[in-house]
Amino acid sequence: MNLDLTEEQQLLKSSARDFFEKEFTKTKVKEMEDDSIGHDPEVWKQMADLGWLGLMIPEEYGGVELGFMDMVILLEEMGRACLTEPFFSTAILGTLPIMSAGSESLKADFLPKIVAGDLNLSLALTETSASYEAAHIATKAVRDNEGYILNGTKLFVQDAQVADYLLCVVRTETWSAPEDGMSLFLVDPSSPGITINPLLSIADDKQNEVILENVVVPETNLVGELNGGWPVIRQLLDQASVAKCAEMVGGCDWTVETTAAYARERIQYDKPIGSFQAIQHYLADMWTEAGMAKRLTYYAAWVIEQGYPCAADVATAKAWTNEAYKHCTRMGVHIHGGIGTTRDHDMGLYYRRARQAALLFADTEMCNEVVAHQMGL
Secondary structure (H helix, E strand, O other): EEEEEEOOHHHHHHHHHHHHHHHHHHHHHHHHHHHHOOHHHHHHHHHHHHHOOOOOHHHHHHOOOOOHHHHHHHHHHHHOOOOOOOOOHHHHHHHHHHHOOOOOHHHHHHHHHHHHHEEEEEEOOOOOOOOOOOOOOOOEEEEEEEEEEEEEEEEOOOOOOHOOOOEEEEEHHHHOHHHHHHEEEEEEOOOOOEEEEEEEEOOOOEEEEEEEEEEEEOOOEEEEOEEEEEHHHHHHHHHHHHHHHHHHHHHHHHHHHHHHHHHHHHHHOOHHHHHHHHHHHHHHHHHHHHHHHHHHHHHHHHHHHOOOOOOOHHHHHHHHHHHHHHHHHHHHHHHHHHHHHHHOOOHHHHHHHHHHHHHOOHHHHHHHHHHHOOOOO
16 A cells, blocks of 8 residues: 555646635635635636546546546645535536446436536435434435325535536335435436525535425436435545545645744744744644644545445544644634634634534544444444
8 A cells, every 4th residue: 555646646636726725725725715606617617627527437437537536636726726616516426326336328318517617416314413424314215107205304515506407315215225216317407496595615515405395306316226325425425524524624734834834934922923832832733733634634535445344444543633733723813823813714614624624424423423433433
């Protein structure tokens, strides 16, 4: 096992950083936060032209056909840039289930459009409990002559406001075990009976409530087998957890670098504050935690890419990275002092995203439970 970046991965990393520093500055991030849509079609098209939307999509559908590790490297730079575009929702949450479970006709229809930047996706999974467990999914789909009728409410659906299709996780069988009666449908959000309401979020990351009232979905929009959707989602949740870790690792790196630079420049009592032992120890702890988060994330990504059992490694990476990102940004604000709490400074962007990201695709408590279970406890 070698987790060092290849020459191609280094090129991907450096080109992504250059692109975001030029095209997605922090001023741009704040503009997108204030915008109700939070999406710039011009930037999106540029990302498509770079091949990023099709990074893991097979070449036969127009994609680049790289691996999960390559996606992690790209997402790390997106996390560093605080990207607000619907990349995660489309390229991870929407694309990977279609690739793993979609029919050939569905892949041929959807994947080339995703590669070209002409189709955005969003995952409608969680409900009132905000749980990622099958037992908490209550939205139902009932068969009728026109296809399936969907009823229910989904919460925390990221980027639904710009999605061309929602990948809805619904219950199609109520008398079996929760994991055995789940199905996946691609739902057009402009269909009659769908209402999308924006939700307030600490990260301003465009979370939404999606209400489905007697929404008709054709049978051809079924992704995978009927009643066989949960294994697809279970695999996706592992991939999404590590992908979210990658974004957090990028945020950690920016926070540590920016705070260390500030500590070298900020003068108090005729000395840089970085010369004081307390500040040195704060930054050393931040650097250590950020470094370990990166190593755990890369290892978990490697395990996923190899197709090995990954539950414990994914949970370990997510639990550690959750806390590392929160700690790094908290200390970044602390070291910057009052200016670190203002919207004029960029540190607050990362502080708010750290609190949000830690809750997505398994919080620390849930991850600890998974690790304990894997230990036989």
